[in-house]
Every structure is written in C-alpha cells, then in structure tokens.
Amino acid sequence: MEFELPEDLKLLQATVREFVERELIPIEMTIPAAEETPAEILEPLQAKAREMGLWLIDVPEELGGAGLGLLARCVVGEEVARTAALPFRGNFLFGPQLSPVLLECDERQRETYVYPLLRGEKRACFAQTEPDAGADPSSMTTRAERTGDGWTITGVKRFITLAHRADFATVLAVTDPEAPRGHQISCFLVDMDTPGVRLERSWPTMMGDAPWEVVFDDVRVPEENLVGEQGAGFALGQRFLTVGRVHGHGAVPVGIAQRALELMMDYARVRVTFGAPLAERQAVQFMIADSAIEIHAARLMVHRCAWRYDQGLDTRDESYMVKVYCSEMVNRVLDRAIQIHGSIGLTTDLPLERWFRQMRSIRITEGATEVMRWRLARNLLRARP
Numbered sequence: 193m194e195f196e197l198p199e200d201l202k203l204l205q206a207t208v209r210e211f212v213e214r215e216l217i218p219i220e221m222t223i224p225a226a227e228e229t230p231a232e233i234l235e236p237l238q239a240k241a242r243e244m245g246l247w248l249i250d251v252p253e254e255l256g257g258a259g260l261g262l263l264a265r266c267v268v269g270e271e272v273a274r275t276a277a278l279p280f281r282g283n284f285l286f287g288p289q290l291s292p293v294l295l296e297c298d299e300r301q302r303e304t305y306v307y308p309l310l311r312g313e314k315r316a317c318f319a320q321t322e323p324d325a326g327a328d329p330s331s332m333t334t335r336a337e338r339t340g341d342g343w344t345i346t347g348v349k350r351f352i353t354l355a356h357r358a359d360f361a362t363v364l365a366v367t368d369p370e371a372p373r374g375h376q377i378s379c380f381l382v383d384m385d386t387p388g389v390r391l392e393r394s395w396p397t398m399m400g401d402a403p404w405e406v407v408f409d410d411v412r413v414p415e416e417n418l419v420g421e422q423g424a425g426f427a428l429g430q431r432f433l434t435v436g437r438v439h440g441h442g443a444v445p446v447g448i449a450q451r452a453l454e455l456m457m458d459y460a461r462v463r464v465t466f467g468a469p470l471a472e473r474q475a476v477q478f479m480i481a482d483s484a485i486e487i488h489a490a491r492l493m494v495h496r497c498a499w500r501y502d503q504g505l506d507t508r509d510e511s512y513m514v515k516v517y518c519s520e521m522v523n524r525v526l527d528r529a530i531q532i533h534g535s536i537g538l539t540t541d542l543p544l545e546r547w548f549r550q551m552r553s554i555r556i557t558e559g560a561t562e563v564m565r566w567r568l569a570r571n572l573l574r575a576r577p
C-alpha cells in the first residue's frame with residue numbers, strides 16, 4: 193500500500209504552492225470577492241502559469257492538455273484554494289475548466305465547442321437545476337422534443353453559474369418521459385445566442401456570485417448537438433457532479449481549511465490575553481488539534497477517491513462521503529478560526545469571513561449533504577445481503 197503522492201505530483205504540488213505563496217497570497221485581500229477574477233489581474237497570472245507548464249493540467253492529452261487526471265487536479269486545487277485571491281468557483285488560473293460531460297463530445301462537437309473552449313475563445317455553462325428540480329434532478333420538466341431534423345427545447349433552468357458569460361450551455365432535458373428511470377434525460381449543446389434562449393434574472397448570493405435563471409422557449413437545436421446517446425444525459429450530469437464533489441467540494445475545502453488552520457496557529461502564537469498567548473490555552477489547542485485531525489482525514493479521503501476515479505473504478509459512494517465530510521469539515525474549521533481571531537476574524541482584513549460565507553454554500557450545491565447521506569445509506573443497505 194502506497195500512501196505517498198507520486199514524485200511528479202509532489203513536484204507539481206511544490207511548484208503550485210510556491211506560486212500561490214509568491215504571486216497570490218500577497219495580493220489576495222486587494223481583489224474583491226467576485227464570481228470572476230478581473231481580466232487585468234487574471235491574464236498576467238495565467239501567462240505565468242503557462243510559463244511554468246501549469247496549463248490545462250487535467251485535460252486529456254488527446255485534447256491538448258497535460259492529461260494528469262483528477263488526483264492532479266485535486267492536488268493543485270487544494271494548493272490554489274489556500275488563497276482567497278481567486279474565486280472558489282470558476283477559477284481559470286490554469287486554463288479553462290473542461291467539464292467531464294464535454295469529454296463525451298464527438299469530433300464535430302469538439303471542433304465547434306471543445307477546442308474553442310480550451311483556446312479561450314468560447315465559454316460554457318452547465319444547466320441542470322430548475323425551479324422545481326434541484327436536489328432531485330430526475331424531476332426536471334425541461335423538454336426536448338424531436339422536430340424535423342433536430343430538437344426543440346422548452347423549459348426554465350435556474351441558478352446557472354456564469355450563464356451571462358457563456359457562449360454555449362450544456363443543457364439537460366427530458367427526451368423520453370416514458371423511458372425507464374435514469375434514461376429519460378439527454379444532454380444537448382445549446383448556443384446561447386439561439387433564438388428563444390433568454391437570461392431571465394440573476395440571483396445574487398451571500399458568496400458573491402450570482403447564478404442566472406435561463407429560459408428556453410422553443411429553442412431549435414440540430415441533431416448533431418445531442419451529446420452521447422439519447423437517454424444518457426442523467427448519467428453524464430452525474431459524472432460532472434462526481435468530479436465537482438471530489439474537487440470543488442473536496443480538495444478546495446481542504447485547501448481553505450488548511451490555510452485557516454495556518455492563520456489560527458499564527459494568530460494564537462502572537463495574541464496575548466490574560467498574560468499568556470492564546471496558543472498556551474488548552475481550549476485553543478483543542479481547536480487547533482481538532483482542525484488538523486479533520487483536515488488530515490479529509491485530504492486522505494479526497495486523494496483516495498480521486499485516485500480511484502483516475503483508475504476508472506466506481507467512486508459513487510466514496511464521492512458522497514468526500515462531499516459530506518469535506519463540506520462540513522471546512523465549516524467547522526472556519527468557525528474555529530474566526531473564534532480564535534475574535535473580532536478581527538469577522539472583518540474583511542482577513543479571508544476568513546469571505547470563506548465562511550462561500551463555504552456555507554457547498555453543503556447545498558451540487559448535491560445537498562442530506563441527499564448524499566440518503567443515497568449512501570441506501571446503497572450500503574442494498575449491498576448488505
């Protein structure tokens with residue numbers, strides 16, 4: 193059994209850590225918490241990342257990326273999450289993010305959508321959630337009906353991240369309501385300037401981002417924009433969410449919690465109350481120790497799940513565990529970090545309050561923790577003879 197990261201990933205980790213310490217942490221509090229990094233800040237950073245060979249790290253080699261996989265993405269994601277300089281969603285420091293759904297595109301779809309996306313010429317959004325279908329996407333009502341030589345899509349999608357910047361959307365819609373469960377939904381690529389696509393309103397959140405409601409009103413989509421097989425949409429959407437759970441809701445909270453632990457230890461050493469540094473108080477030491485234990489457990493869970501994903505093994509249940517544990521762990525660690533900092537922890541001088549608001553969201557998005565627990569328990573019970 194091998195618990196160490198392979199040497200190439202250790203090198204990658206050290207390189208990214210050094211980059212984050214040198215380029216990002218010093219400027220992090222000057223960058224407003226927003227959905228996207230302003231281009232004048234992002235582009236010079238991207239140029240440096242490219243020079244260092246940190247570009248399209250997890251994109252398959254056949255598509256022009258480094259092909260390092262999900263474990264590499266998680267190792268890098270944890271390091272980058274240690275700074276509040278970049279948004280925790282939609283972080284494009286190491287190039288455009290390619291959702292696993294788009295890996296299913298055929299060559300024609302790649303030419304029109306995937307390669308332009310990887311070159312930075314087109315941007316994408318992912319549209320699954322609806323006003324009445326969030327935690328339970330199988331209850332979606334957006335319909336795609338065969339009309340002529342293509343499809344007509346009608347429905348409303350809600351909370352779609354960066355829809356206003358997207359050139360195309362990956363849209364999940366019901367193609368056959370009579371098909372067996374899991375085979376009713378298909379996945380389509382829809383150009384956002386197609387007649388009938390309308391940005392209805394944005395929903396500003398406590399995290400600083402503002403996802404969009406998008407209306408699809410008799411939107412005509414050619415046959416060649418169906419991704420994968422008809423009826424495969426639900427499985428494709430779940431694949432997208434699995435990667436999100438392990439990276440965005442696993443590795444990213446581990447990185448944020450790690451930095452919060454570093455900040456709480458640094459502060460506990462220098463802050464003196466009642467004649468002694470906070471670091472000498474057992475109540476504070478326990479908060480530090482509990483945080484370190486939980487971060488350690490979370491990191492191991494993320495690495496193992498990502499490694500298994502890269503081997504093509506089943507990670508469904510493990511990804512639920514990662515999501516639940518990491519998303520709750522980071523909320524506990526941030527709460528302790530703010531507590532140890534006292535009032536200064538509540539101010540915008542430190543990244544803690546920003547992360548506290550942002551990390552509250554990941555217990556809900558891309559699979560509420562209750563739903564993850566429910567699915568996990570159901571699978572465990574089914575598997576027990």
Ligand SMILES: Cc1cc2nc3c(=O)[nH]c(=O)nc-3n(C[C@H](O)[C@H](O)[C@H](O)COP(=O)(O)OP(=O)(O)OC[C@H]3O[C@@H](n4cnc5c(N)ncnc54)[C@H](O)[C@@H]3O)c2cc1C
Binds near residue numbers: 399556558562
């Ligand atoms: C900032 C942001 C960005 C987003 N970006 C996207 C995006 O790009 N694309 C996209 O498609 N969606 C996106 N979403 C939507 C997000 O994934 C959904 O909001 C999420 O899945 C929850 O759906 P809901 O809000 O409808 O909650 P509901 O389905 O109404 O559930 C509400 C609550 O009920 C509880 N619950 C639900 N089911 C169960 C159960 N079976 N057992 C026990 N408790 C349960 C949970 O506590 C849950 O939080 C985004 C949301 C936000 C806030």
